[in-house]
Every structure is written in structure tokens, then in C-alpha cells.
Amino acid sequence: MRYLELNSAVLQKQNGFFQLEKDLEAARAFEAEAEQQMRRFPGPIERLRTLIAEGYYEDFFARYSEADVLELSDLAYSYGFRFQSFMAISKFYKDYALKSNDKKQYLEHYEDRVVATALHLAQGNMEKARSYVRAMMEQRYQPATPTFLNAGRARRGELVSCFLLELDDSLNSIGFNLNTAMQLSKIGGGVALNLSKLRARGEPIKGVAHAAKGVVPVMKLLEDAFNYADQMGQRKGAGAVYLNVFHWDVEDFLDTKKINADEKSRIQTLSLGLIVPQKFFELAERGEDFYVFAPYSVYQAFGEHLDDMDLDRRYEELLAHPAVKKRPLSARAMLTRIAQTQFESGYPYIIYKTNANRAHPLKRLGQIKMSNLCTEIFQLQTTSFIGDYGQDDQIGYDISCNLGSLNIVNVMESGQLAESVHTAMDMLTAVSDLSQVSNAPGVYRANQAFHSVGLGAMNLHGFLAKNHLRYESEEARDFARSFFAAVNFYSLERSMQIARERGVRFEGFELSDYASGVYFDPYLTQDFRPRNEKVQQLFAHIPLPSPEDWARLKKQVQQHGLYHAYRLAIAPTQSISYIQNATPSIAPIVDVVETRTYGNATTYYPVPFLSEETFWYYKSAYHMDMYRVIDLVAEIQPHVDQGISTVLYVTSETSTRELARLYIYAWKKGLKSLYYTRTKNLSVEECVSCAV
Template sequence: MRYLELNSALLHKKNGFFQLEKDLEAAQAFEEEVLLRLRRFSDPLERFQALIQEGYYEDFFARYEAADLLRLYRLAESYPFRFQSFMAVSKFYKDYALKSDDKKLYLERYFERVLAVALHLGQGDVQKAEAYVRAMMEQRYQPATPTFLNAGRARRGELVSCFLLELDDSLNSIGYNLNAAMQLSKIGGGVALNLSKLRARGEPIKGVAHAAKGVVPVAKLLEDAFNYADQMGQRKGAGAVYLNIFHWDVEEFLDTKKINADEKSRLQTLSLGLLVPQKFFDLAEAGEDFYVFAPYSVYRAFGEHLDDMDLDRMYEALVAHPEVKKRPLSARQMLTRIAQTQFESGYPYIVYRSNANRQHPLKALGQIKMSNLCTEIFQLQTPTLVGDAGEVVEAGFDISCNLGSLNIVNVMEQQNLAESVHTAMDALTAVSDASAVRQVPGVWRANQAFHSVGLGVMNLHGFLAKNQIRYESEEARDFVRSFFAAMNYYSLERSMEIARERGQTFHGFEQSEYASGRYFEKYQEDFRPRTETVRKLFEGIPLPSPADWARLKEAVEQHGLYHAYRLAVAPTASISYIQNATPSIQPIVEHVETRTYGNATTYYPMPFLSEETYWFYKSAYHMNMYRVIDLVAEAQQHVDQGISTVLFVTSETSTRELARLYVYAAKKGLKSLYYTRTKNLSVEECLTCAV
């Protein structure tokens, strides 16, 4: 195929640099092929009518006047949009564009997919639909894949596709959550489950000693369930399980990711995460042992589950209690063991539970106990009470992830930060309002109560490189500090306005630190830029002053907030390609990324790559990970949920050094670490880095 040849030709350097024009030629060649397979219509209204009648689109005429549909169509079409890479155009048409049932014809171009999404989210409000069209066509805001893919389609999946469930210590709960995970996987959801309440291997059941089989067999059941409920073979089911590091079975849990693990216990496709309170790091720093506890013995002794306890406060009492079954392990050796497991498999994820709860504005309402598959969601959670017949006796609060991202480059260059955040919050609110997910009552109940959303960003490294700022520099941290403070401000402002407009706040607002005003205390500090370089970047863009924050505090106390949770920085992938963006706030790995899909290899040059920006695109594998953590920490102080953070290490990194990074991230206030990516360095790469 000609476009694949052109795409690969970009690697054939001319005058010592990539032939980037070949990639744009590949994109154009692909679009030419698309046009040959594009279904034609006589006019936009005839197109709407045909696609609605044939069952491809929802009935937009039921909510909008024909004249408004035509005007919005012309608006979307008027943008001189061009895909900026072959990866972007091929990804869009292969994965997102609406196709005929036989897959032979394309029924949408980019602006038509944007329009369908905007019309669906607008729910008949022409003004809002227009704002969504503008934000998406200008590529300031990008909904997450479930929303961008499904909105506006008559036969669609859910607009959210990531869920968090908590198991109670009973067979009823295990069975219920196993079925819930399969139901959510069936509709395209990735599901994370907290196993920390389950009794350990060898604990008694109904007084019978050694009857419990522990957490690993339940994890194996879940892995099989996700492999079975795989969206009709189109997409593999995705699941993750979390366990508290003080749980008796933690060693066995980690062993499931060993390359040489027994096949009966090895977890090949299920992701693993550890929930780590600060007490563990304190013991490791002091060189002391830490105790793991049999959770059912804790429950019998204290009437409270181990995983529901504040272990920073209760640890010594658990150690001292004679009826609590426990055994000591070396805390430092456990850190090394975690690092070794990450070198082998990339797992486990690490959730800094004490940091998450310390920074939690809703701590009076409940605890943050776990995270999701990508470790950026942090919301309070309670388990669902299940009866003997598998019926829901009392729905708990389970979590769904409702995500979207700002493209930092376009928001900054169009000097449109406040409006972009407001529009994004409206779009995410529309998704929350429209999401029922009644397969799991706890998900529905929490969504109705909290209206939680997760606005994130992408293209940070792209923005820094384009402006010739080094990712590890003080200027980069200064930009992140100011940008995220402003993003937080405008998201709070819009949430307050929605609460005022609707006369409704999230459940329990009165008990939150937003209502008491405590949340706003840190914003007595001025988070506007400290360096001259960053001040120039924000010229023409209003940034909130401490006085603005004080006024917002008063408005929030008076009117409340509609959303219990607002911000979360997810690891954007496919949508980053379409936006010509670097993923999330993470550093890039290669100047030209290589991706293989089936038998075809695609090359993706970084956005704005040139001979001038090349040197500002330092690979993450050659970066100082302490400085990367510093940058994430600057953003985290303004993000009410979390930031998906990947560590990049090489063959020269020791397990001891990786363990130090875990401790450093905890001290810097991060709430989680996602994967650890490992790369074997060659001599040539080391020399290139040194130049």
C-alpha cells in the first residue's frame, strides 16, 4: 500500500533529518483512499435522514430543528481541519469513524463524527452543541474514546468504560462482583476490583480452620471472566485487582506475575496493584520489619475490616493485639521484591493510599480505597451488600470513569483556557447525566449522587518542546504549576455555576472541605508564573490571583458544587494521535514512535518535530525520574483525583534505585504510580544521550 511506503519513508533521513513531509504525503494518500469508499449524499439533511432511518444515528430531529442541524453541520465543515500525521488519519478511520454494516463504506469524516458527538452531548441545546463543535474542531477539548466513539450512534456502547468495584468478605459478594465484572466487560468496560477484604489463605470459614483459599483463586476467576466476556471477540476484556500491602496474602499475590510462576496461580492478563499506606514507607525507611495480617482475624478482633482501617494510626494496635494473626516481613526486602516484579512484568501499580486520603476533600464522607486500571481515579467507595440469592440488599458506591482531555498546545495558542475548561466540564457533565449503567446498581447510585467527572490534559511534552523548554527544567515545573492551578480554578467555577443553575449540589457537599472552605486555604499562595519565560507563555491568558480564589471560595460556600470530583489525568493514547499530541503529561519515549497493528507497522513522528525541537524531545528513558516525579507533583497538588504516572527505567537501573523512586514519589505527594517501563540500553543509545 502506497501510504505505508510513504509513512516508512519518513525514517530515511535526508540531510541528516527525518523526511517528515513523507508522513504528510502518507496521510494524504490514505485520505484519498477513504474518499473512494465514502458514501455520498445530496445534502447534509438528506444524510441525517438516511443514516437515522437506516439505524446508524440516533434521531437528531427529535431534539433539533432542521435549520439548526444544517447550521451546525456547516459550522463543523467550515473548519480547515487536516490530520497532522498518517497515524492520526488511519487511527480515526479504522477505530472511530462510522462505517456501513458490511464495513465497505465510510459514513463519517472527522468533522461529521465531531458533529454527532456534539449533537448528542448538547441534548437539544443548540448553544451548547455549538460550543462543543468549536472546542472539538479547534482541538482544544477531546472526549475520551468511549464518548468520542459512541455518542450519536443508534447502536452504541456506553459513553464511559472504566469501573471500580469493591468485594466484601463473603461468597455472595464474590459471586455478585464476578458477574458485575463480566457484565461491565461485555459492554466494553475495563474493571478494577479491590480484593483486600477477602480473608487470607488458611483462615477459617464458619469455624472450620484452614478453609479459606485466599485472594489468588478469586483473581484467577476474574481473569478467566475477563477473557470470556471479551466484547464478542472485538476487544479483549481488561481487568485489574488491588490488594493492601498489609494483607497476609501479599507475597502470593505478587508471585502471580513471576515468569516462572506455576500456571495454576500465574496471572497472565490481569493487572495487579498494591495499596500502600504511609506506615509501610515509614517502616522501610527505619529499616524495620512490617507485619502482614490475616484480615478475618482483624475483623473478629476489632469488628472492622483491615482495609477500612487507617493503618497509619491503627498499625501498632494490630501488632499488639494477641488475637490478630500476623507475621513479620522485611519492609526493605518487600520494596526490592516489588521492584523485581516490576522489572519482570511492569506490575504492580502502586497506590499511595495515605496521600490520596490526606488530600481528599470529601474525607468526612468516606475513604479512597483503590484506583482504576490506569491509576488516575480516586473517589470514595463502599461495597454493595449482597443477599444469599445474589440479590442487592443495599447498593454501595461503585465508581465509573467519565474522562476527557484538554490539548495544552491548542488551548494555550488560542488563549482560551477558561472557556475550554468550562466547555469541557459541560461536556463531561452531559455524559454523567446520560450514564445509567444499570447492570451494576452501585455504579448508578454513585453517579447519581456525585456526578463525578475527570478532566485531564495531553500534549505537555509537545507544548514544552515546541516552545523549546526542557521537560526536566524549572520552567517546565513553573508552567505546570500555573496551568493546573488555573485549570482547577475554572473547573471549580463551572461546577459552582452548574450547581447554582440547577439548584443542586453533589451528595454530602455540606460535609466536604469545599463547604467548610478548608480546601481553598492553600490558594492564599499565588500560583501565577514565577519565571519570565513562563510569564510570556501566559501573556493574554487570565490567571486567577489569590483574590480571585477568595471570591470563588465564597461563591462555592454559597452555591455549592455539582461535581464531587472534577480532575483526573489519564494516560491518553489513541485520542492523542488524533489530536497530534504527546500523551497526557508524560515525556515521550522516541522521536518517531513505532506501532504495529496486525501485519502493518506505522511510524508516528512527535508533534512539532523539527531540527530545532529535536533536542527538546529527550526520551523518557534518558530522563532523571526524580525530576519527572517533581513535575507530576506540581500538577498533583491541584488535581483532586490522580495522575497516571509511568516510571521509565533502563538496564542500568538497579532494584534499589527503583525502590528509592517509590519512596520519593510518596514523599512528593503522588497518589499513584502506573506501570514501570523497562528498556535495555545499547552503547549507541548511551552515546547519543551524552551528545
């Protein structure tokens, strides 16, 4: 295939630099092939009428006139859009564009996918549909994959595809959540489950000693369930399980990811995460032992589950209780064990539970207990109690992830920061309103109550490099601080406006820190506008909120409320970053030319805005000081009401002790989570560095 040859030619340097023009040539060659495979129609209206009749699209004309639809199509095509990289165009046509049932013809250009998404989310409101088309065509905002892929299709999956469930300590609950996880996996959902309430291996059942089998067999059941319910083979099931570090089974839990683990206990495809309260890190710092507890013995002694207790405050109480089964482990040795497991597998994720709940604006409504597959979702959760036949179930609050991301470069260069955030919040609100996940009752109930969304961002490293700012610099932290403080402001503003327009507040608003006004205190006493002169110039044409603006917004929120209980979450964008020709999320790049293998084809992706000038600002994450990377995330986190998916990049020269220090540093800097740890073997030279 000619486009693959052109794309690989990027690495064949001329005059000491990559042949970047070859990537654009590859994109144009792929575009020509896609046009040959595109089904033709006399015009936009005929196209939609035909595809609706053939069962590809929902009936847009039930809500819009032909003139409306034609206007939106003309608007989208007026931009003269062209993909800016081979990766972008190939990713769109292979993974997102609507295809004929036999997969032999493309039925959508990029503009058509944008229009279908806008028509579906706007639900007949032409003003909103226009703003949605503009935001997506100008690539200021990008819906997450499930939304962008499915919106407007007659045969579609859900617009959200990430869910969080919690198990109670009963076989009814295990069976119920196993079924719910399979139902969600069937529709393409990734599901995280908190196993921390399950009794430990060897605890009694109905008074029979040593009857409980612990968390590992439940993990095996879940792994098999996700492998079975895989969206008819179109997409692999994806699951994650979380466990509190003070749970008796924590060692067994971590051992499932050992390379030499017994096949009966080894977990191959499930992701693992540890829920770690502050108390554990305090004990590790002091070099003391920490005690793991048998959770059923805790429940019997206190009438509360171990994972629901504030262990920072009640740890000593648990230690002192004679009926609580416990045993000591070295806290520092556990940190080392976690680091070793991460070097081997990338897991476990780490959830800083105390940090998450300390910053939680809804702490009087409930506590944050876990996170999702990508560790950026932090919302309150309550346990469902599943009764026997004839008994009523008590359905609690579970969580769905409703995501989308701003493209920082395009938002900044358009000068439309407030407008972009407002439009993004409207589009995410539409997804929340349209999501009816009836086969997961806890998810359904929470979505109806809280209308939670997660607006994120991408292309931070791209923006910094394009503007000759180093990722590890104070200027980068200054920019990030100002940008995300403003995103926070405008997301709150739009949520307040929606609450005012609809006369609807999220459930329990009156108990939140927004209603009391406490949430706004830092913004009234500090000015988060940029301090550095160069950064000030970057915002020269973009209004940023002052403390006075924050004071005004505080009064409006207290008067009108908020529609969304949660608004912001920065996910680890990948596919949608490729489509936007953007660097992923707020993360640093890994290589200036990324190598991706799909099937038996290898694709090379030069980072956006790469040139001989910007090359020096594209330092690989593997060569960065991870402390400075954490510092940048820590500047953003106070302005994000949920979390930030944060990857640590280490090399074969990094020790387990150094990795453990990074865990502690991230905790002290106020991060809520750490995602994967990626390891690179420095002894192996990469093709990029040796290409000629």
C-alpha cells in the same frame, strides 16, 4: 499500500534529519483512499436522514430542526480540517469513524463524528452544541474514546468504559462482583476490583480451619471472566485487581506475575496494583520488618475490615492484639520484590493510600481505597452487602471514570483557557447525566449522587518542546504549576455555576472541605501565577486567577455548592492523543519517532512540532532523570483533586534499589500513585538511532 511506504520513509534521513514531509504525504494518501471508500450523499440532511432510517444514528431530529443540524455541520466543515499525521488519520478511520455493517464503506468524516458527538451531548441545546463543535474542531478538548466513539450512534456502548468495584468477604459478594465485572466487560468496560477484604489463604470458613483459598483463585476467576466477556470479540476484556500490602496473601499476589510462576497461579492478562499506606514506607525507611495480617482475624477481633482501618494510626494496635494472626516480612525486601516484579512485568501499580486520603476534600464522607486500571481515579467508595435470596442488598458506592482531556498546545494558543475548561466541564457533565449503568448498581448509585468527572490534559511535552522549554527544567514546572492551578480554578467555577443553575449540589457537599472553605486555603496564601519571565510571556494573553479571585470563588462555592464531587483526573491518553496529534497526557515522549505495530502493519509516528530546532527539546523519557519527572508531577498533583497516571521509565542499567528509591521519593513528594514501570534494554540499538 502506498501510504505505508511513505510513512516508513520518514526514517530514511536526508541531510541528517527525518523526512517529516513523507508522513504528511502518507496522511494525504490515506485520506484519498478513505474518500474512495466513503459513502456519498446529496447533502448533510439527506445523509443523516438515511443513516437514521438505516439504524446507524439515533434520531437527532427529535431534538433539533433541520436548520440547526445543517448549521452545526456547516460550522464543523468551515474549519477545513486536515489530519496532521498519518497516525492521526489512520487511527481515526480505523477505530472511530462509523462504518457500514459490512465494514466496506466509511460513513463519517472527522467533522461528522464531531457533529454527532455534539448533537448527542447537547441534548437539543443549540448554544451548547455550537460550543462543543468549536472545542472539538479546534482540538482544544477531546472526549475520551468511549464518548467520542459511541455518542450519537443508535447501536452503541456506554459513554464511559472504566469502573471500580469492591468485594466484601463473602461468596455472595464474590459472585455478585464477578457478574457485575462481566456485565461491564460486555459493554467494553475496563474494571478494577479491590480484593483486600477477602480472607487469606488458610483462614477458617464457618469455623473450619484452613478452608479459605485466598485471593489468587478469585483472581483466576476474574481473568477467565474478562477473557470470556469481551464485547462480542470486538475488544478484549480488561481488568485490574488491587490488594493492600498488609494483607496476608501479598506475596502470593505478587508471585502471580513471576515469569516462572506455576500455571495454576500465574496471572497473564489481569493488571495488579498494591494499596500501600504510609506506615509501610516509614518502616522501610527505618529498615524494620512490617507485619502482614490475616484479614478475617482482624475482622473477628475488631469488627472492622483491615482495608477500612487507618493503618498509619492503628498498626501498633493490630500488632498488640493477641487474636490477630500476623507474621513479619522485611519492608525493604518487599520493596525490592516489588521492583523485581515490575522489571519482569511492569506491575504492580502502587497506590499511595495515605497521600490520597490526606488530600481528599471529601474525607468526612468516606475514604479512598483503590484506583482504576490507569491509576488516576481517586474517589470515595463504600462496600455493598449482598444478601441471600429474600434478603435486601445494601448497595454501596462504586465508581465510573468519566474522562476527557484538554490539548494544552491548542488551549494556550487559542487564549481560551477559561472557555475551554468550562466547555469541557459541560461536555463531561452531559456524559455523567446520560450514563445509566443499570447493570452495576453501585456505579449507578454513585453517579447519581456525585456526578463525578475527570478532566485531564495532553500535549505537555509537545507544548514545552514547541516553546523551547526542557521537560526537566524549573520553567517547565513553573508552567505546569500555573496552568493546572488555573484549570482547577475554572473547573470549580463551572461546577459551582452548574450547581447554581440547577439548584443541585453533590450528595454530602456540606461535609466537604469545599463547604468549610479549607480546600481554598493554599490558594489564598500563595500566588500560583508564573514566576519565571519566559513562562509569564507564554500566559501574556491569558487571564490567570489571583488570590483575590480565589477568595471570591470560595464565597461562591460556599454559597451555591458544587455539582461535581470530583472534577479533575489526568489519564494516560493514547488513542485520543494520536487523533489530536499530541504527546500523551503530561508524560515525556519515549521516542522522537514512535513505532507502533497493529496487526501486521507498522506505523511510524513523529512527535508533533518536530523540527531540527525542537529535536533537542524532545529528550526521551528513558534518558531523563526520573526524580525530575516526579518533581513535575508533584507540581501538578496539588491542583488535581483526583490523581495523575505516572509511568516510571527505567533502563537495564537501573537497579532494583534505585527503583525502590523512586517509590519512596514519589511518596514523599505527595504523588497518589505510580502506574506501570517501563523498562528499556540499552544494549539494543533502535532503528531511529541507526536509520540513514
